[in-house]
Amino acid sequence: MGDHGHHHTHVHGHDGHDDHGHERGAQGQPGGTSRRALLGAAAGGMLFMAAAPGSARAATTGTAATGSSAAQAAGGASRASLITQGTTLVHADLHNHTAMSDGDGDPALAFASMRSAGLDVAALTDHSGVFTIGGLSSSEWKRTATLADAANVPGVYTAIRGFEWTHALLGHANVWFSDSYVDMSLAPGMGAFFDWLDDKEAVAGFNHPGREELRFNEFRHHAAVHDRMVSLEMFNRTDDYLFEGWSSGMSSPLVTCLNAGWRTGLTGVTDEHGTDWGFPEGKGRSGLWVTENTRAGVLEAMRARRFFATRVSGLRLDATAAGVRMGGQLPLTSGDVRFRVDLDRGAEWTGKPLNIQVLRPGSAAPDVVDVITTTAGRISEFTVPLDTADGNWVVLRVSDPAQANGSPGPAGHACNDWGVAYSSPWWLQG
Template identity: 30%
Template sequence: CYDAFLDVTDPSYVLEQIGPEAPADTCTPAYDADSFYHYAGSLHEHTAYSDGTPLTRPADVYRRVKQSGFDFVGSADHSDNIGIPLSVGLSRAECSAEDFLYCLILVDKDRPQDAFAKWSATLTQSEAASDDSFTAFRGFEWTSDRFGHANIFFSRNYVNAKTGPGYAVTMALFWDWFSYPAQFGGGSDGLLSFNHPGREDDLESAFEFAGGDPGFTFNDFRYVPHADYRVVGLEVFGKGSEYDSDGPLGSWFSYALDKGWHLAPVGSEDHHGVTWGDPDLPKTVIVARSRKLDDLRDAMLARRMYAVAQHYNDLRLDYHVDGQAMGARLQRPAGTTLPFTVTVRRHSGAPMSSARIQLVGPGNEVIAEGRGDTLTGTLTVSAEKRYAFVRVLDGDAGDRPVAFAAPVWLLPGASPLPLCLPPAIWSGDSALHPRLP
C-alpha cells in the first residue's frame, strides 16, 4: 500500500503511464531451430569520445573486437560528451605534451574534425568496420547518478541526461524521448538495456534514514508500459564482475522481471581502457538468423540473448521450452505441461560437466536444478503469467554464476500468441506498432 501511494502521488509515475501500452507479451517471436545461430560479441564500450583512454575512437574498438574473432560489437560512449569536442578521460592515462591538445579538446588525432560530430562519426566508423563476417553498431550511454545508467542502441538520435531534469528530478522526460518519433528527434527506433543495477547509490545511502531514495535503480525498476517492447536487457555481468547477486532476494534480474519488464541478460565490457574484446571481460551471445545488423537488432528485440562471464567467452547455451527458444512468450491453456531442455558446452562443443544449471522463476525461486551439462523437465502453465530463466554456475569455481539466459514467459490463454511482425520502427514509422497482427 505504501509503494502504491508513492506511485500515484508521484507526478513522474502519472506521466510514465501516459501513452499507448506496448507490452512485449502481446506477441511471440518467430523461431525455428534450423534458421538461428549463436553470435558472440561485446557491448558497452567507451573511447575518448567520452571518458575512455585518450586518443581512442570507436573505430579502434571495432577493429580490436573484430580481430579477436567475435561477431559483433556495440559501442556506447556517454552521451554527456557526444555533443562537445572534449574528452574527460585524461585522468585515466598519460598524455604527452605534444598530444595534449588532441587528448583534451580535439579528441581524434587522425580526424580532429570528427570531434565536432562524434555521433555521426561513430556511425560512419561502425559502417566502415562492418562486413559479412562482422557487424559494428552505434549506441550511447544515458547516465543519471540518481536513477542509473542505460545503453540505447540503434537509435538515429541521442539525448543527454545531464542537460535536463531526467538527470536527478524525474525520468519521465527520458521515457517521453524514448517513445517520441525518431524522425522528429526522439528515440522510437532505439533498444534499451539497463546498466550495472544498484551502482548509482549515493542518494540511496544518503536517504537511508527515510527508507532510501525512491528514484534508486530506475525508480525501483518501475514498469513503464509504453516503453516495455523496446526495453530489452539488463546487465548481469560487467567489467570483471557479476552484478546480479547483489539484488533483492539475490537477483536484480529476477527483481526487474517481477516488476513487469521483459528483459534478457547482458554481459558488458564497460571499461575505459583499450582491451576491448579480451577474454577477461564478459560477453553477450545473440541467437539470430545472421550477424547482419537487422538480424542482430531483431534478435535483441526478441530477447534471444544470453550473457557469459569473464573467462567463459566460449560458453554456449541452448534453452528451449516446447521447441521455442529463450525470449519466447508462450500462451497456452492453464494446466498445460511443456517440456524444457537446457544444455551448456565449452571449447567448440566440449561438454561442461562441472555446470550446475538452475531454472529460475519469480522471486528468484529455483524451480528446477541439476548438475552436469544438460537439464530437462517440464513447466506447467499456471493461472497467472510466469517466467523461467536459466542461471549456470560453475562447480569448479565455487558455484559462482557464469551464464544467464533470457526467460521464456508462460501465459494462460486459449490459443498461442500471434507472431511479432517485422519491426516498423526500424523504418522510422513509429505509428505502426510492431506487435500489431
C-alpha cells in the same frame, strides 16, 4: 527456495562440435592472464596470433571471419545449435567506451580490436554528457557513426553506434540503433528518458542494475517503452549482478526488474574502459542467435530477446521450453514444461561439470525450483512444473559448482556458486 515437483533428466552426448578451444587457466576461471592477441595488420589475408595462457594459434583473417574461422580465432564451440534451426550464434559485446567519454582508448582502434578478438558484433556506447565528465559531443556522436560504418561488413561483422544515458543516482541505460542521442539536459529523469525513447526506433537496456542506488526508480514500469527496453545486464565486467546490493538489504535486480513487468532479455558486457577491447577473459559478453549477421539481423534478435549472457568466451547456449526458444512466450497457465539445453564451449570444456538452475520469481531473491547437473558438450533435457500463480517468468542460470559467487545472496541459496551464463527469460501466458 521453493519446493518443486519431480523432474526427469536425460543428458545426451553428441559429436560434431568444433574443437577449437584455447587454454584459459584452470577451469576457465576469471582473472589471470588475458587472452591478449598479438595483433597483426587488419588487412585481409594477414596472419594474427591468438595468444592465450599456455597456447598460441595462428588463423587467417580475410574479409570473412565467420563460421568456423571465427570460432577458431576466438576458441570455443561451433556456432550451430544442436536443438534449433534457422539461426546462427554470434558473439557480441554491446557496451564499450573510448576516450570520447571516460575510456582510455583511441576510438579509431576499438572496432578492429573487437573483430580481431573473435567477436562478431560490437558496439561503442560512450556516455552522453552534461553531468558526465567527458560525455559525447555532437561531433563525437557523428564520429561514432563514421567509425561504425567503416568497420561494418554485412554478413561478417556488425559494428553498431550506441550511447549510454547516464544518471548518477537513477542508473545508466544503453541505447542502440538510434539516429540521435540524449543527455540529462533534455532527459533528466526516467520519465523524460522513456518519453524520448518512445519517439525513436531504437532499443535500449538497463546497465549494471543496482550499482546506482535508485535502480531506475526501482524499475518502475513504463508501458510506452515496454517493447523497446530489451535487455538487463547480468554480467558487467567480471561481476554477476544477480545479487547486487543484497548485502546492503536490496532485492535481486533480476527479480525486481522482471516482477515489475519488464520483458528484458539478459546480457553480459565488458563495459570496457581500457584499450584491449574484446580480449580480456572473464568479462561479460552476449551470445545472439541471428538469422543473419547484419545490423537488421542483430536488431531483430535483440527485439526477440533471442540472446544469452555469459562471461566466458566461445560459449554456445541455446534453450527451448516446450519448443519455444529463450525470450519467447509460453502459452501455459500451469503444467509440466520440457526444457532442452544445448551447452558447449569446445574441447577444453568437454565433460566439465556444470549446473543448470531453474529460476522463478521470488519476493527478494529468485526461487530455485530445480537444479540439473550436467556437463559441457552435451544436450540436457528435463521437465519442470510451472504455474502462473507462482509468477510469469522463468530463467535458466548455468553455473560452475566448483567456484563461489563473488556477490552471494541469501545463505544457502543455490545461486551462491559462480555464474557461467543466463538464458533470456520465458514468459508464461495463461
